[in-house]
Amino acid sequence: MSSLVEQFSTFGRELFLQGLNSSHSGNMSVREGDRIYITRRGSMLGRLSERDVIETGLEADDSHITLASTEIKIHRAIYLNTSALAIVHAHPPFAISLSLHRSQIIPVDSEGVYYFKSIPVLHAERTIGSEEVAARLPEALTNYKAVMVGGHGSFAVGQMLEEAFQWTSSLEASCKTLFLCTLLAVAGQGRNAANGASEAAEEGKW
């Protein structure tokens, strides 16, 4: 197994084991010059093998394009407009829950504050295989390591797959903590306090 396929396999499995993707969700890619290596359409990220890593052009289509992930247009747009060399897209449930009614997620835990400060949420009419997301997401990813597409999932970038995986894992850990803090506020202080806590978190007052 080549070292690149090994990396796809390792981090795809970690994404699944950490509950960041369901059986067939998510996708990952790596850029090498004008080539892109991306997970196969409909592949199981927890069980990737050599045949699940598809090589195609960064800009030009070739015969492999039909095998590539349905999100390839977003991956291409990110590579063409940022300095990213690796992308991880996942469906982390706590982050998705928080993304539904927010324009940004402000972590309250120390690791999240240190790494992210803020995680922007991009809301679009269509969120899967979306031209709108492909047009708007790269700009957000020039300023942030990870961005949520509201109600759909995360896109994180790095110079290597491990880095993009790390931001995805850390993002979900921060969102889980924020989610639990909001629940504690509901249990301890009633619904009004929870709304206040949620608004404070949104405004970065936590």
Ligand SMILES: [Zn+2]
């Ligand atoms: Zn997705």
